[in-house]
Amino acid sequence: MTTKHILIVDDEYDIRAVAELALKTVGGWQVSTAASGSEGLAKAIAEQPDLILLDVMMPDMDGIATFQALQANPTTKPIPVILLTAKAQATEQRRFAELGVQAIITKPFKAMKLPGQIASALNW
Template sequence: MKRILIIDDEFDIRAVAELALKAVGGWEVSTAASGSEGLEKASAEQPDVILLDVMMPDMDGIATFNALQANPATQSIPVILLTAKVQPADQRRFAELGVRAVITKPFKAMKLATQISSVLG
């Protein structure tokens, strides 16, 4: 079974994504409400992929991604950013980071599992 970790500070986003990924994609889903909680869970659970919100208080998605990359235990886990930032400059910056893909908010819940699977190949 494929395992995904969703890191997003918004409860509603986590709940909708979790429900859609379980129901449509058959994923095993774990969630975290902050970057620091996400780092702990990523290291402990070793998910197949991480869906990471960009805009979060305290530790944002970019800082969380950088911390994941700096940790040998989590640096090989593919990361997909989830963001409402869709300006070309933002997209370029995300691409330069080395994230696997970017999914824009609002996303279509029923297509989320398919989007993630196609990114992973």
């Protein structure tokens, strides 16, 4: 089995660093990161990751706009997306789920459980 490649798109350095460390050490996956929606789009097109872990609240291009841009591009449309969000209210969760994302993981997340949550959501 090939190693899975995950792209983390989050404007907060600490979140990217913690998630990257957990996904590499616990999950054994290859990880790349992006600090903005536009950088994430460019990396998704260039790298074709197996999954995108996408923050919802980012300046300039938020996670929803980024997800919609990913869906509009035939190259990135098939890549599953899991949203990372601090917005845990049921109405927001439903709205995010209706977009067609693979799963939603709320912040703050437990770093050591993150790989298991991802594997479960994607049946890896």
